[in-house]
Amino acid sequence: MREVLKILEQDARTSPAQIAAMTGLAEDEVRRLIAEWERSGVIRRYKTVVDWERFGEEKVYAYIDVSVAPERGAGFDDVASRIYRYPEVRSVMLVSGGHDLRVVVEGAGIKEVANFVAEKLAPLDRVTATNTHFLLKRYKDDGDIFVESDSDHRLMVAP
Amino acid sequence: MKPLNQVVSATPPSGIRRLFDIASQMQDVISLGVGEPDFVTPWRIREAAIYALERGYTTYTSNAGLLELREAVCSLQRALYGVEYDPQQETLITVGVSEGLDLALRAIVNPGDEVILLEPCYVSYQPNILFAGGTPVPVASRAEEGFRLRPEAVEAAVTPRTKAIMLCYPNNPTGATQSRVDLQAVVDIAVKHDLYLISDEIYDRLTYVGRHTCVASLEGARERTVLLNGFSKAYAMTGWRIAYACAPRPIAALMTKIHQYTMLCAPHIAQRAALEATLNGENDVREMVADYDRRRRFFVRGLNAIGLDCVEPTGAFYAFPSVRRTGLTSEQFAERLLQEERVAVVPGNAFGASGEGCVRCSYATSMAQLEEALARMRRFMERNRVFAEQEAKATTG
Numbered sequence: 214m215r216e217v218l219k220i221l222e223q224d225a226r227t228s229p230a231q232i233a234a235m236t237g238l239a240e241d242e243v244r245r246l247i248a249e250w251e252r253s254g255v256i257r258r259y260k261t262v263v264d265w266e267r268f269g270e271e272k273v274y275a276y277i278d279v280s281v282a283p284e285r286g287a288g289f290d291d292v293a294s295r296i297y298r299y300p301e302v303r304s305v306m307l308v309s310g311g312h313d314l315r316v317v318v319e320g321a322g323i324k325e326v327a328n329f330v331a332e333k334l335a336p337l338d339r340v341t342a343t344n345t346h347f348l349l350k351r352y353k354d355d356g357d358i359f360v361e362s363d364s365d366h367r368l369m370v371a372p
Numbered sequence: 373m374k375p376l377n378q379v380v381s382a383t384p385p386s387g388i389r390r391l392f393d394i395a396s397q398m399q400d401v402i403s404l405g406v407g408e409p410d411f412v413t414p415w416r417i418r419e420a421a422i423y424a425l426e427r428g429y430t431t432y433t434s435n436a437g438l439l440e441l442r443e444a445v446c447s448l449q450r451a452l453y454g455v456e457y458d459p460q461q462e463t464l465i466t467v468g469v470s471e472g473l474d475l476a477l478r479a480i481v482n483p484g485d486e487v488i489l490l491e492p493c494y495v496s497y498q499p500n501i502l503f504a505g506g507t508p509v510p511v512a513s514r515a516e517e518g519f520r521l522r523p524e525a526v527e528a529a530v531t532p533r534t535k536a537i538m539l540c541y542p543n544n545p546t547g548a549t550q551s552r553v554d555l556q557a558v559v560d561i562a563v564k565h566d567l568y569l570i571s572d573e574i575y576d577r578l579t580y581v582g583r584h585t586c587v588a589s590l591e592g593a594r595e596r597t598v599l600l601n602g603f604s605k606a607y608a609m610t611g612w613r614i615a616y617a618c619a620p621r622p623i624a625a626l627m628t629k630i631h632q633y634t635m636l637c638a639p640h641i642a643q644r645a646a647l648e649a650t651l652n653g654e655n656d657v658r659e660m661v662a663d664y665d666r667r668r669r670f671f672v673r674g675l676n677a678i679g680l681d682c683v684e685p686t687g688a689f690y691a692f693p694s695v696r697r698t699g700l701t702s703e704q705f706a707e708r709l710l711q712e713e714r715v716a717v718v719p720g721n722a723f724g725a726s727g728e729g730c731v732r733c734s735y736a737t738s739m740a741q742l743e744e745a746l747a748r749m750r751r752f753m754e755r756n757r758v759f760a761e762q763e764a765k766a767t768t769g
Binding site for chain 2: 227
């Protein structure tokens with residue numbers, strides 16, 4: 214069962230028939246499992262990993278460390294939810310260490326991202342400091358390597 | 373000039389060679405002919421080798437190999453199969469299982485001794501026996517029986533000259549594994565007739581159904597067994613040429629003597645890499661094995677669906693389907709499939725006469741390539757199966 218998720222995590226377009234062949238489960242069973250996971254939220258959604266730079270579109274990403282003064286009873290959840298509702302925010306995570314929230318923001322240019330930080334993020338109640346890092350080069354993201362790939366150096370036929 | 377060595381001269385070249393020459397000349401070939409993993413060596417292992425280079429580990433090691441590595445492989449064998457070997461006196465790091473095989477045969481065989489080998493098997497066994505001065509005695513296994521080991525056939529092949537039996541499970545080329553009961557029966561034969569056992573277990577970790585049985589762990593086996601294993605398949609380290617042999621002290625001593633005079637030691641950097649593999653490579657092995665298993669199920673089902681009848685391979689990364697529905701020989705099939713559909717497979721007779729009628733397909737290649745290969749093979753089968761059926765009609769009618 215876990216096997217089915219592992220396969221889909223690698224390639225969401227693997228068909229139920231293929232998954233059935235790969236796991237030895239019946240195709241109907243695979244369909245049923247997937248439907249159930251889609252319903253229960255184990256499978257959140259299916260998406261495509263796009264290399265926008267290769268497509269020719271420049272995007273700017275910023276990793277922003279946000280310090281928050283927590284409030285009794287609310288913790289960080291309320292501030293986090295005010296931040297993650299912005300569509301330009303790609304991710305928000307509560308982290309340990311010198312800062313509290315790590316926010317990833319996507320924009321068409323540095324100015325756009327800088328404006329977002331200055332006008333939306335920094336003035337939020339209880340946000341005490343922000344520290345913005347712009348992404349310079351993406352080597353590997355969420356398990357996918359964005360630079361060179363290892364090619365097959367094997368001989369055509371080998372014993 | 374005087375004639376060169378007659379044994380080597382008389383040994384035919386590998387049956388894989390000719391096909392390789394044709395395939396290398398062609399474009400857009402999907403190769404299912406490769407007997408090695410499609411993974412690159414896991415990064416942690418490559419990184420350990422780079423670090424070893426930086427540290428200047430560029431010298432010889434002791435003949436038997438780094439003691440740390442010998443200790444690590446002994447611990448691994450103990451943890452996996454409960455077999456105990458002394459890293460000091462019973463363990464040797466070799467340049468691939470290929471070298472271990474050669475050492476074992478040369479340490480055991482006297483001129484004229486017979487060595488039983490269970491075919492179909494790896495292409496090196498016969499030549500290695502011949503080079504060691506022995507006489508190969510093939511015992512066939514059959515596709516109809518799922519390439520099951522036949523202890524009664526093994527015993528029937530024993531003569532007063534028999535010295536050793538060679539085993540390789542999981543098997544290249546059939547992908548077959550064997551039951552503990554059948555393996556024990558072969559060990560019993562070895563005990564009864566006082567024979568040595570040479571067990572090539574390079575594919576041990578690539579066992580998909582049940583658990584691997586280490587021959588040395590069977591009752592009565594240890595004192596007469598040379599256990600050969602290595603890093604090539606489990607850790608995707610074929611090009612590093614690094615493996616090991618475990619054997620009781622008298623055999624290990626002789627093997628080490630040959631190794632000492634012919635090889636000196638296995639490459640130091642590869643030994644450092646192998647040490648990292650043994651100590652920290654377990655997760656990588658599991659991931660790769662899980663991946664092979666998915667492709668195995670997918671590919672075998674695909675083969676059976678297009679009329680290339682295939683017993684379920686339970687180990688290694690090969691399927692060994694029968695081509696009889698086409699009416700072609702293994703070689704004709706492989707050559708025509710390559711010419712007409714640009715898919716390379718290895719004719720089964722390259723692995724011994726009993727491999728005739730089958731071809732070896734390696735599924736150590738990407739899912740996308742496997743899918744495309746199956747589509748091309750389906751086209752080929754649609755053309756050639758019809759032909760075979762017409763032929764059959766013509767001969768019966």
